[in-house]
Amino acid sequence: MAIERHLNDTVHVTNLEWFVNWSRKSSMWPLGFGLACCALEMIATFVSRYDLARFGMEVARPSPRHADLMIVSGTASKKMIPAVRRIYEQMAEPRWVIAMGACACTGGIYKNYAVVQGIDRHLPVDVYIPGCPPRPEALLDGILQLHAKVMKEQSIHNPRVTCVKVAGE
């Protein structure tokens, strides 16, 4: 952040860091980005029974400009991957990625010509959630682990720089 130039790691920076991490974690807005079957389980997690609103995340923003978290739920086909990369790049920092479901993690049961074998070939993924489709509890567990990861970030000392990976490296 721009402010760290004046506050060279005095004690209150760590408190400020805790505060910044806490505020980011507790109001992380997911991007409404459902690709395939996992999208239905993601929607089931949003709605009243599993209730993602408990974590301040029930606002699924359609536009990447207002979203912090991209939950890639479903199969990223090779025709869709340029759009996925562009949407990720158009999200504002700080941004996180959850690969939900076997297809997003490793291509899942579709090991063929049409599917990208894992979203981490193109995007820096923070949390992988296995399952086809993962149960809503698994998605919630993945989100809680992401919150724990965000709390451990040094968002002021060396803020994360996340960018799209070079093609297929």
Place this chain on the structure above:
Amino acid sequence: MNQEAIKDRLTAKFGQDAVLDTTVFRDQLSVTVIKDKIREICRFLRDEPDLFFDFLSFVGGVDKHPQTPRFEIVYQLNSSRHKHRFRIKTRVEETADGLASIDSVVGVWATADWHERETAEMYGITFKDHPDPRKLLLPEHWTVFPLRKDFPLEGTDDTPDLPPQKI
């Protein structure tokens, strides 16, 4: 009207040489017709009052690789009035420059548009005077025909993840 009677109507109308082969399997009969007359046959099957096949379920391709002629186009027909089904097939030979071609039946059934576009991009069969011969399901920059038997399942290196970078 059972399928044998439909086949006899076909042979009566288009002569014996139009119907090349008939296979019967578990109460379903499929007739292989000659490729050049496909559009007249389809129009006849649709317009004949007591056949009246006005509903085309799908147009599909089958790659019989070792055999020649290589490709087989399947037309699965259904009649909304008489509620009977029928299947006709044609064999299409892959010419030297690797482009098999057949007349398009979009004029007869409007639904054949997307079916033929998908069969074209998956097998490399061109449907003559098709109104909109663009790719349907595959990315634009691909030049492979995935559903052919000699195409590996995992894809080759000309099915890249990303289109060539437009710098």
Place this chain on the structure above:
Amino acid sequence: MNEQVRRMEDFQSELMELNLGPHHPSTHGVFRAVVELDGETVVNVTPHLGYLHRGYEKTCENKHYHQVIPLAERCDYMGASSNSLAFCLTVEKMLGVDVPERAQVIRVMFAELSRIFSHLFWLGTHAHDVGAMTPLFYNLREREEIMNLFELSAGGRLMPNYLRIGGVIQDLPEGFVERLRAFTEHFDRRVDEYETLLTKNVIYMDRTQGIGVLSLKDAIGLGASGPMIRGSGLAWDIRKTEPYCGYETYDFSVAVEKGCDAYSRYLVRIREMRESNRILKQTLEKLPGGPIRARQPGVVFPPQEEIYTKMESLIHHFMLVVEGLKAPVGEYYQCIESPRGELGCYLVSDGGPRPYRLKWRAPAFVNLESLAIMARGHLFADLIAILSSVDIVLAEVDR
């Protein structure tokens, strides 16, 4: 004011191309359409598909017959059990396997449950697209109940993977029948709740009546099936015309409307939910005892408990898993009435353990062809209502 507007309009309105792109809240997945707009009226819609093309048919050609069932279920993740039913019926017709009575009734139960399952999600998202937010939460509450039923019987919530070639994987657990009976009893009142929200709602009627008109001639010409064609006046339901799985023994009526527009498709789907509920009640009464899978060594899996005790069952199971079943040479086309229309599975077999060619006749893919005709001339907001009235599932459209 209006005349001056029209005069000014003539000389400068050129078309605006808008991208209703793959990532859009109201395209029910990754559907893309380039829409040419003249101000707010839609001049032309050209859909671009393939953003969820997963190579389903090519993958099936490299799988054994019983390995294709999970793939088939993921092809239409809203009505998963009806997909595996279509595939299993085709293979059983080719192999000449006759499924025991109890398994047939359970299959009808699961097919009707997945029809209600799919129509509920459609109703929620369709109402959401037209502006009504509440039905989504009502419908997903019922869906959770059906997911409990799927989970109770087969373990999977969304895609139970419960059917096998020759029957079903295991018998219904004890609590299933009581829970299903409780569901069927209170489901009719729930559908009345949805109807009070939408059917007589003036805003909803203005947004959907006369919108997306598909005449019967166009519908048949464009191959539309299921609620699309029943909303245009043709009472064609494959459960009635070509009954499978014992549907001829159930008494239900085909929901048909003459209106040809989005509102009549809504009415058709609502009545279909009620009819499915009626069928579910009848399946509960006539649920017979007996085995849940046919006994045909080398083709159908032997019962699970016999594998640990009997030697030849173990050998049959082992051979079936390792080498798969050998289907006779030939081709067969079997279609069923899925929640979206005529779901057909055309299977060509060359005698090997793998399907030589599997052509999946996806109703959503064919119904989507009529979008351009229906959307022309309407406002842009109506295009969204029409798209959601077609009820597309992108995994089935792009296969």
Place this chain on the structure above:
Amino acid sequence: MINSYLPILVILLVSAFIGLAIIVLSTLLSRKNPTPIKLMPYECGMDPIGGARRRFSVRFFIIGMLFIVFDIELIFMFPWAAVYDKLLVFGFVEMLIFVLVLLAGLIYVWKKGALEWQ
């Protein structure tokens, strides 16, 4: 005399402060990482077709104007509603006339067909 206008001054200062604070803090604290793709307009993940500077149909502006007129009408009602009990019948009649004038405007616009799209 002066202190009867003090509250208005306080309100103005506080609102200005809050508005400016939000703008200043967000520019100060936010991280700037403008990549060319991030600055491109977002069009559902695809390449944007055509620029944003183009000739729009006039009807959009008409509907925009009508909205502003009736929105301002509503804003005038807020302070009136706040002190409604002190204004007694006079305030009520005054607002009634104001609403009726605008109602006449609405009827005129409706009859001229400016609300329809065609």
